[in-house]
Amino acid sequence: MLSKSELRVRIKEEMANLDYVKKSIMDEKIRNNIYGLKDYCKAKTILTYVSKDKEVDTIELITHSISLRKTVCAPLTKKSNNSLEIRKIEDLDDLIVGNFNILEPNEHTKVINPKNIEILFIPGLAFGIGCERLGRGGGYFDRFLLDSNGLKVGLAYEFQVFDSLPVQKHDIKMDMIITDSRLISCV
Numbered sequence: 001m002l003s004k005s006e007l008r009v010r011i012k013e014e015m016a017n018l019d020y021v022k023k024s025i026m027d028e029k030i031r032n033n034i035y036g037l038k039d040y041c042k043a044k045t046i047l048t049y050v051s052k053d054k055e056v057d058t059i060e061l062i063t064h065s066i067s068l069r070k071t072v073c074a075p076l077t078k079k080s081n082n083s084l085e086i087r088k089i090e091d092l093d094d095l096i097v098g099n100f101n102i103l104e105p106n107e108h109t110k111v112i113n114p115k116n117i118e119i120l121f122i123p124g125l126a127f128g129i130g131c132e133r134l135g136r137g138g139g140y141f142d143r144f145l146l147d148s149n150g151l152k153v154g155l156a157y158e159f160q161v162f163d164s165l166p167v168q169k170h171d172i173k174m175d176m177i178i179t180d181s182r183l184i185s186c187v
Helices: 004-016 020-035 038-042 059-067 140-145
Strands: 045-048 071-078 083-089 095-097 103-105 119-122 126-128 151-155 176-178 183-185
Touching: 004 126, 020 038, 020 059, 020 151, 020 176, 045 059, 059 071, 071 103, 071 140, 083 103, 083 140, 119 140
Parallel strands: 045 071, 045 119, 119 151, 151 176
Antiparallel strands: 071 083, 095 103, 176 183
């Protein structure tokens, strides 16, 4: 089994080589899998990361969810205490370039209690079929997810899913993983 650092390098290389046309097709399949999810349809409040570079695209998910009058939240990185603060976004204009060069809600957006979030779409570099998640190594989402009550859904391209991943005690598992070709449920 590859180490976490070896997996991160391997996945980042594969993502860098991902063709934009193929990526767009896979993103659409993932969105369709999300939109068909009963938990998503019922949810009034969702959290999603704001996609960067070649991550699974969430911009369409954000705009679609807002059009359905869902409360859409995104994380604001607080480097001072290595945490995430959850903020409501009402449109894409609420986003600014923040820490780590990631689009984040601006400081004027409303803070949302994480306990009110029904479904959380979480990024990852790799996932295991047992719903393990490998992030970028900062631990921000692992710390945040400790107190989460909502359904934790990892979004990934199929090439990011492995039979197993090296995990540690502090690594938080997802409840489900949605890819361009399948839904993996661990609940």
